[in-house]
Amino acid sequence: MATGALPPSGDLVLTPGRPRPKKGIGASRGGFGAGEDKSPARPAPSGFRLNALRLPPRAPPARRRSAASLGGCVGREFEEKMPAVRMLQHVVGQLLLGPACGCRTSALPARSLGASPWQIPANANFHSASFSETDQPRVLITGGLGQLGVGLANFLRKRFGKDNVILSDIRKPPDHIFQSGPCIYSDILDYKNLREIVVNNGITWLFHYSALLSAVGEANVSLAKAVNITGLHNVLDVAVEHGLRLFVPSTIGAFGPTSPQDPTPDLCVQRPRTIYGVSKVHAELMGEYYHYRYGLDFRCLRYPGIISADSQPGGGTTDYAVQIFHDAVKNGKFECNLKPSTRLPMMYIDDCLRATLEVMEAPAESLSMRTYNINAMSFTPEELAQEVHKHIPEFQITYNVDSARQAIADGWPVSLDDSNARKDWKWKHDFDLPELVTTMLNFHGSDTRIAQAN
Amino acid sequence: MATGALPPSGDLVLTPGRPRPKKGIGASRGGFGAGEDKSPARPAPSGFRLNALRLPPRAPPARRRSAASLGGCVGREFEEKMPAVRMLQHVVGQLLLGPACGCRTSALPARSLGASPWQIPANANFHSASFSETDQPRVLITGGLGQLGVGLANFLRKRFGKDNVILSDIRKPPDHIFQSGPCIYSDILDYKNLREIVVNNGITWLFHYSALLSAVGEANVSLAKAVNITGLHNVLDVAVEHGLRLFVPSTIGAFGPTSPQDPTPDLCVQRPRTIYGVSKVHAELMGEYYHYRYGLDFRCLRYPGIISADSQPGGGTTDYAVQIFHDAVKNGKFECNLKPSTRLPMMYIDDCLRATLEVMEAPAESLSMRTYNINAMSFTPEELAQEVHKHIPEFQITYNVDSARQAIADGWPVSLDDSNARKDWKWKHDFDLPELVTTMLNFHGSDTRIAQAN
Numbered sequence: 001m002a003t004g005a006l007p008p009s010g011d012l013v014l015t016p017g018r019p020r021p022k023k024g025i026g027a028s029r030g031g032f033g034a035g036e037d038k039s040p041a042r043p044a045p046s047g048f049r050l051n052a053l054r055l056p057p058r059a060p061p062a063r064r065r066s067a068a069s070l071g072g073c074v075g076r077e078f079e080e081k082m083p084a085v086r087m088l089q090h091v092v093g094q095l096l097l098g099p100a101c102g103c104r105t106s107a108l109p110a111r112s113l114g115a116s117p118w119q120i121p122a123n124a125n126f127h128s129a130s131f132s133e134t135d136q137p138r139v140l141i142t143g144g145l146g147q148l149g150v151g152l153a154n155f156l157r158k159r160f161g162k163d164n165v166i167l168s169d170i171r172k173p174p175d176h177i178f179q180s181g182p183c184i185y186s187d188i189l190d191y192k193n194l195r196e197i198v199v200n201n202g203i204t205w206l207f208h209y210s211a212l213l214s215a216v217g218e219a220n221v222s223l224a225k226a227v228n229i230t231g232l233h234n235v236l237d238v239a240v241e242h243g244l245r246l247f248v249p250s251t252i253g254a255f256g257p258t259s260p261q262d263p264t265p266d267l268c269v270q271r272p273r274t275i276y277g278v279s280k281v282h283a284e285l286m287g288e289y290y291h292y293r294y295g296l297d298f299r300c301l302r303y304p305g306i307i308s309a310d311s312q313p314g315g316g317t318t319d320y321a322v323q324i325f326h327d328a329v330k331n332g333k334f335e336c337n338l339k340p341s342t343r344l345p346m347m348y349i350d351d352c353l354r355a356t357l358e359v360m361e362a363p364a365e366s367l368s369m370r371t372y373n374i375n376a377m378s379f380t381p382e383e384l385a386q387e388v389h390k391h392i393p394e395f396q397i398t399y400n401v402d403s404a405r406q407a408i409a410d411g412w413p414v415s416l417d418d419s420n421a422r423k424d425w426k427w428k429h430d431f432d433l434p435e436l437v438t439t440m441l442n443f444h445g446s447d448t449r450i451a452q453a454n
Numbered sequence: 455m456a457t458g459a460l461p462p463s464g465d466l467v468l469t470p471g472r473p474r475p476k477k478g479i480g481a482s483r484g485g486f487g488a489g490e491d492k493s494p495a496r497p498a499p500s501g502f503r504l505n506a507l508r509l510p511p512r513a514p515p516a517r518r519r520s521a522a523s524l525g526g527c528v529g530r531e532f533e534e535k536m537p538a539v540r541m542l543q544h545v546v547g548q549l550l551l552g553p554a555c556g557c558r559t560s561a562l563p564a565r566s567l568g569a570s571p572w573q574i575p576a577n578a579n580f581h582s583a584s585f586s587e588t589d590q591p592r593v594l595i596t597g598g599l600g601q602l603g604v605g606l607a608n609f610l611r612k613r614f615g616k617d618n619v620i621l622s623d624i625r626k627p628p629d630h631i632f633q634s635g636p637c638i639y640s641d642i643l644d645y646k647n648l649r650e651i652v653v654n655n656g657i658t659w660l661f662h663y664s665a666l667l668s669a670v671g672e673a674n675v676s677l678a679k680a681v682n683i684t685g686l687h688n689v690l691d692v693a694v695e696h697g698l699r700l701f702v703p704s705t706i707g708a709f710g711p712t713s714p715q716d717p718t719p720d721l722c723v724q725r726p727r728t729i730y731g732v733s734k735v736h737a738e739l740m741g742e743y744y745h746y747r748y749g750l751d752f753r754c755l756r757y758p759g760i761i762s763a764d765s766q767p768g769g770g771t772t773d774y775a776v777q778i779f780h781d782a783v784k785n786g787k788f789e790c791n792l793k794p795s796t797r798l799p800m801m802y803i804d805d806c807l808r809a810t811l812e813v814m815e816a817p818a819e820s821l822s823m824r825t826y827n828i829n830a831m832s833f834t835p836e837e838l839a840q841e842v843h844k845h846i847p848e849f850q851i852t853y854n855v856d857s858a859r860q861a862i863a864d865g866w867p868v869s870l871d872d873s874n875a876r877k878d879w880k881w882k883h884d885f886d887l888p889e890l891v892t893t894m895l896n897f898h899g900s901d902t903r904i905a906q907a908n
């Protein structure tokens with residue numbers, strides 16, 4: 001497998017052309033929101049024909065430098081306005097000069113670092129020329145109020161320090177989350193907002209959790225296209241412009257009925273039939289394209305259904321496997337919207353968050369690919385119910401199948417082949433079905449006891 | 455292979471939510487352009503959580519009905535503003551009533567059919583309630599001034615009549631094209647413009663040829679994202695809203711270095727490393743998603759490199775195989791930008807256009823899939839030069855390899871497995887290498903003689 005279809009070049013420009021920021025709505029693994037951009041549209045090029053190829057630039061590291069200091073002489077305006085032939089001559093000239101010329105100009109737009117209109121945590125450092133270097137990453141999590149964001153923030157804060165991890169969303173966080181560490185408004189559909197946050201907070205790692213999941217995406221295709229596709233484009237561009245290491249979760253939903261299902265390998269047919277799946281295939285391919293084209297440090301895991309105790313799922317097809325524990329403890333029964341025999345790959349949230357940090361910390365040279373399957377267990381509703389039954393003998397499950405969710409699930413993998421992840425960066429899951437059920441029931445059981453005590 | 459992962463439902467709404475039309479730039483297989491949309495943004499929903507799934511609607515046939523007559527009581531605004539739970543209740547109610555209720559309301563936005571500010575061909579019928587039914591399709595070709603559009607228009611006009619085929623682009627056509635039949639301004643990035651053209655002209659078939667190809671796409675990633683992705687979204691939405699049969703060309707560029715290369719099957723790994731390839735995979739998947747989700751009659755062929763005599767290629771990696779004939783006749787020599795051994799799938803334009811019409815005319819029940827490979831011949835620059843040499847003994851080829859184009863070509867198929875197309879709708883190519891070379895040299899030879907006579 002060739003690892004670089006497009007060679008590095010003379011770095012005429014640092015950034016890929018930026019799409020216009022658009023009015024719109026951002027959402028997370030369960031969270032949504034809106035922002036508005038009032039920037040005037042740039043004049044649009046028209047009527048030109050370009051038969052010559054401009055060689056791909058590769059982004060120089062831009063971490064921990066202020067955007068203002070990077071206002072380069074050769075930028076996006078140049079990219080758009082320069083006639084093609086002159087542009088090609090310029091690139092070829094740069095190429096022939098080679099790296100020895102030292103002319104690695106960048107094209108980040110200059111901007112003043114004034115006060116931000118957004119809510120900035122009191123303990124968030126402003127990014128400036130005096131910003132100190134440190135080995136710790138400065139982390140931004142988008143869509144942070146969905147199923148995984150708060151858990152990831154807590155997990156990362158233990159490793160990197162509370163103030164180095166900023167949770168963001170378009171929704172207002174509950175008080176206990178707001179008080180637990182930096183928490184900020186960000187709208188992935190507002191490119192300028194996103195860029196300001198990255199610059200002001202010296203962000204070096206970005207975990208992009210904003211997305212509409214499978215079931216909720218089918219209920220609002222238009223919003224799913226905006227958030228999952230346009231929003232992703234914004235995040236990719238910000239990440240390239242500022243040299244971020246970028247994590248984007250993909251999913252078992254990125255496969256479809258024509259994919260091998262048991263196990264599903266990393267590389268295979270991917271023709272999903274949900275807008276969520278289609279947009280996640282696009283995210284994988286765009287991220288890898290930006291990696292080969294611009295050197296973006298893009299890392300992506302295909303998550304199974306994630307089971308979490310202290311956060312709600314965000315509208316996915318595997319949500320039943322979270323809800324069942326809550327209902328079992330509270331009511332002793334559960335109505336399942338998938339057939340009893342529907343076998344899907346699942347993972348406990350602690351394994352998921354650890355995998356996410358491990359792939360982000362893996363040395364680049366250990367990664368033979370940029371999008372990995374991760375697998376833990378696969379079970380059916382019937383098997384899960386049997387395991388619950390061992391703890392709660394009176395537990396009863398009934399089935400009221402939702403045909404749309406069932407159709408989605410039927411096109412998904414039964415298990416994922418994650419041998420590449422296990423080989424390349426030593427992925428290993430801790431939780432199988434028995435440990436999962438014990439852990440989840442302990443959590444909900446103690447919750448319930450407390451609730452009953454009150 | 456399941457053919458409908460998502461079942462038809464009670465049709466709460468006809469249309470998928472529409473993305474906001476955006477300011478921007480449209481381009482074709484060689485053609486570009488700009489348009490501006492001044493519509494106010496709709497208020498953005500925020501802060502809601504949807505755990506329930508709204509079942510997918512399926513678009514009822516809307517052909518040959520005026521948009522004004524379809525202004526339904528349940529529409530996009532409803533889709534966006536109705537709280538999730540009420541929406542679900544509504545859908546479930548519709549579902550339980552079933553088709554017997556006859557309540558298949560549609561949600562096309564009402565609009566007045568006033569005079570258009572755009573250039574409308576004098577012979578283009580305005581679409582109205584009195585519009586007569588006919589068996590002939592009414593065809594719109596986007597990106598019509600690229601390599602293939604004019605040839606396709608000529609080909610289709612012979613079959614369907616001159617006035618039933620409208621060529622469109624954002625560029626001003628040369629006089630001879632303008633005078634050859636209906637020719638109109640359309641900008642795929644201006645959704646309203648596109649919709650007005652479809653409605654005013656009673657369009658029933660749309661051939662979507664606007665795209666930035668592989669090499670030119672790498673030279674302007676931002677524009678390629680806008681045209682190839684945002685533009686495609688607009689076209690898909692217009693096609694669903696108006697019940698169009700939609701053709702979108704895909705490409706050998708939709709495969710990559712991890713795809714099987716010789717031959718490349720219809721269903722396999724697709725991880726391309728150009729923005730062109732990434733956007734064409736997205737087009738395939740989105741078109742198929744709209745087919746399963748909304749019943750869109752989406753049809754797609756993966757074109758090899760297309761060799762045309764009377765039109766210029768549009769910035770692809772296989773352009774050399776067009777240019778070589780021109781240079782051979784004019785100068786007796788050619789400098790090739792790919793290595794002599796680079797074997798790629800190629801097709802003469804007549805075969806390509808015939809395949810395109812054949813797949814569009816194929817009965818829906820004959821199509822076992824919606825995206826087909828088509829194959830004709832595969833050759834290397836060296837083999838092509840040898841064949842040219844048989845006609846022009848003094849012809850000389852030299853090589854000056856463009857490393858970026860070579861990298862793209864090295865990731866592409868050597869040949870396509872088109873057995874499904876040959877089985878399902880009886881695809882068969884006419885032109886192999888010897889016929890191709892004879893035909894191309896005859897064309898350029900006569901051209902040159904005329905030019906010399908003048």
